[in-house]
Amino acid sequence: MRDFYGVTLPGAMMLGTAQYPSPTIMAEAFEASSASVATVSLRREAGGGQAFWDLIRGLGLRVLPNTAGCHTAREAVTTARMAREVFQTDWIKLEVIGHADTLQPDPFGLLEAAKTLCAEGFQVFPYTTEDQVLAQRLVDAGCRVLMPWGAPIGSGMGLNNRHGLRSLRAAFPDIPMVIDAGLGLPSHAAEAMEMGFDAVLLNSAVAQAGDPVAMARAFGLAVQAGALARDADPMGVREMGMPSTPLLGKAWL
């Protein structure tokens, strides 16, 4: 199993901490999901988020702070530095938003910020697209994890470009990859794991479900199911039917 900057995670689910009906429900959702990483945003809460950040530390999980809400490399770098202070970690999920409507990453700002942060010793988890040229540039900049999107953030559409994601997975066999953003259903998470991704990261699909705790449990089970299936060497696809009971000995007229 691929590790994340030397850390082997006990589970393949990363869960966000935004948009829950209450911190109590958030904590119950984390418990039910068996998530091993909690992501947290700092941009808007900066200057007073201490009480909420304490709640997140209280989950007892590894924290992956993010730069959600940043639209330029400079903003993202500043937010990452603050996150390192607040959470005492070199891990940073790097998000540089390039388009207000689709929230798709700005590849140029992302690469610029990744270069700066990798040089400063950060362990960068870049939120990127399935573009392989960009992926190569990010790896060249020092990123040892990639986080391709499934679909636009919060859209719940699942894996929008299966061919692109499969091809990206195959092109970087040694790089751990997390499907980040766009998942809406547990089946999307299972599919990502079956395709060979190392983890999934989601937030809205759980936090905005009518019953976030039940949905968190469903996602946790789906991630486990997908990982089990991947490791069980799926049979693959055939062009013709293949009977599972032998024809020999049957009446053949």
Place this chain on the structure above:
Amino acid sequence: MSDVTIIGAGVAGLFAAHKLLGRGVIPRILDRNGPPGPHGCSWWAGGMLAPWCEGVTTEPVITRLGAAAADAWAAITPVTRLGTLVLALDRDRAELARFARRATGHQPCDSVDLEPDLPPRQGLHFAAEAHLDPRRALADLLAALAAQGITVERAEAEPADIPGPVIDARGLAAALPGLRPVRGEMAILHAPEITLTRPVRLLHPRHPLYIVPRAGGLFMLGATQIESASRAPVTARSVLELLSAAYALDPRFAESSVVELGADLRPAFPDNIPRVTLRGRVIHLNGLFRHGYLMAPALAAQAADYLTTGTKGELIHED
């Protein structure tokens, strides 16, 4: 001579005084800032009494106990009982369907039948909901207390320094375990050409908004909900979001005057449910979150019940 000392003259403390008086218990009210004003978060509230809309994102107890709030307030201050109109922009129609699925107490409606002055949209009507003007309500509550000889004394006080039973309703200043600040930001617009008779909630995947009409062509726009203790003025981003959402609802808001911008902190417990916390002779009323006017009557009633009869209602918390 008073029987109970209440510290904190926000909506919780004042309503507790009102409830206690009704049961023959004489309160004394202290607040370091004197009578309510911009220093307290009760001042910045929307004043929606909307237990069924709130039920979509809160625990069932809020809907159950909040349902009686309109009646409780109507004895003190004008309450408008025209319900709540919930709308979504055309491209967010799915948000309306989801809200309808998760809420109770509503009927589908055409907005034009309820608020003919707004651009017509499909919506939901929560007919049993109500609203009030929070600043008027605080003034009316003060007047009702004054009529019985109770006024707010400006004094800094700690419960430990006061003999006898104490109700601590100081909000975040009480620093109870688990209590956290949730920042909220609001705007008040003057738009005399727009007529609205009831609160309108605009469902939006990124920038949900409510607009509460007040007397004199004023409209309260709220409210952000940010996990932050910052008391800094409203951010530009929040103003942009609130005003853009209002503009999308009715473009005439673009020509309104921004009369006021406000930001303050709501005290909340981890489950976002208010509590009557019992600590010997000190009783804490706290954690009203975004439900100050909706839940103060129930919270105050349970505190008064406990003090007078020892009854422990479901908001009672012992730690």
